[in-house]
Amino acid sequence: MGRIIISAGHDLRDPGAVALGTTESKEMRLTRDLIAKELKARGAEFLSVPDYLSLTGTIRWINANSVPGDVAIDLHGNAFNGSIRGAEAFYIASNTQRQQDAQILLNALLKAVPGLPSRGVKPDTVTVYRSGLAFCRRVAIASLLIELCFIDNREDLKLLQTYRDRFAKGIADGLIDWSSSSQKQRGFPLINIRIKDNNYDEKGVLINGNSYIPSDLVELLGIKVASLPEIRQVSYGNIVYIKAIELQKFDIAVFWENQTRTVVLNLRPRTELSGSEQIMGLGNTTATELTNFIESHNQQALAKFPNLPELYIQESEIEGVNHDIAFCQMCLHTNYLRFDGQIKPDQNNFCGLGSANGNPSGASFPDPKTGVTAQIQHLKAYASNDMIKQQPIVDPRFDFVPRGVAPSIYDLGRRWIADPQYGDKIKSIMMRLYGVF
Ligand SMILES: [Zn+2]
Known part of the structure; x- marks a missing residue:
């Protein structure tokens, strides 16, 4: 004091x-x-x-x-x-x-x-x-x-x-x-903010070594902060600040210029991205990384499904699907295998797949492997026109999908589920998986 x-x-x-x-x-x-x-x-x-x-x-x-x-x-x-x-x-x-x-x-x-x-x-x-x-x-x-x-x-x-x-x-x-x-x-030192090549008059703050920028500035970038409760916000001196690194979820590159004590934000158009949002592609993570990741969010996650990380990698590779996306999609739907929603663990349904006859409790699969296979087949149905390599098709709704309409995770909103922010939510989990924040 x-x-x-x-x-x-x-x-x-x-x-x-x-x-x-x-x-x-x-x-x-x-x-x-x-x-x-x-x-x-x-x-x-x-x-x-x-x-x-x-x-x-x-x-x-x-x-x-x-x-x-x-x-x-x-x-x-x-x-x-x-x-x-x-x-x-x-x-x-x-x-x-x-x-x-x-x-x-x-x-x-x-x-x-x-x-x-x-x-x-x-x-x-x-x-x-x-x-x-x-x-x-x-x-x-x-x-x-x-x-x-x-x-x-x-x-x-x-x-x-x-x-x-x-x-x-x-x-x-x-x-x-x-x-x-x-x-x-x-206690919080002020820092400068630059967006593309423009230096802003408004200051950010440094909290525990992390850059925070005013939320009104974030809104100016076209990101509706208020609708994203998972974004870290702090209120300080009557201003709400957003943790800058979390903006990477929105395809904004964030880096720190130490000499001028400036946090630099660059907006990247989606097409220039490395392709990590493209459903067809290679995943980056190993089974150990997936295991560590999900257990850091839920220690008991793999007690009932010990081989799930390996299954995701194998099944995705067969069809050419990015297993990071599939795994994060699973984390989103099951809340890191807590199954606290409508679908129960015994259904082996990891991605909210519906049944062929529209049963309100969703599809069920005889074992985890079939459940993962169905999810990968459903992803491939949306993302490409290529044929399914691993027959038979176990995805009960495969034939209902208009093939190839959703090559990116951002195209899955309003399709896989009604939520228009669905792609952003998967991306947010992926950024956590990649250790970006
Ligand atoms: Zn007086």
């Missing part, structure tokens, strides 16, 4: 508001002392700005004594015509993070002091100082100004003088919350 810097508004020469036998400056100094006591009791590191300093001197003192990650608060008491009550907190206008911080602080105060009305959090430009408050703007670290109550209102002043310890406790709570969240915000 960073340090907390507290300033009691006004100074020894400037009393601030004067009313009801007291001064704003005096009330704030007394309150500041209790807040300091609270912070000390909780082990928080804090500094108090000397009371002889004017506002300008205070700002200079804070800027000289703080480091990034510290937070600063200026305590004030309000005054109007004696009839207005309540607390309000001011933040630098148009800074949503600081607005959130102000809300944290104000909420903590209101929670600790029952009966204290809220006037809400406000941008510093709604005050009489139209150009904003110096304390919110010229302090180099995160800073807020709070008006604890109206000291020219009898009820408010009585509340403050009777329950000053509650005010202090609430402010201390709020400061500790704000300070620890401010430390977290500071």
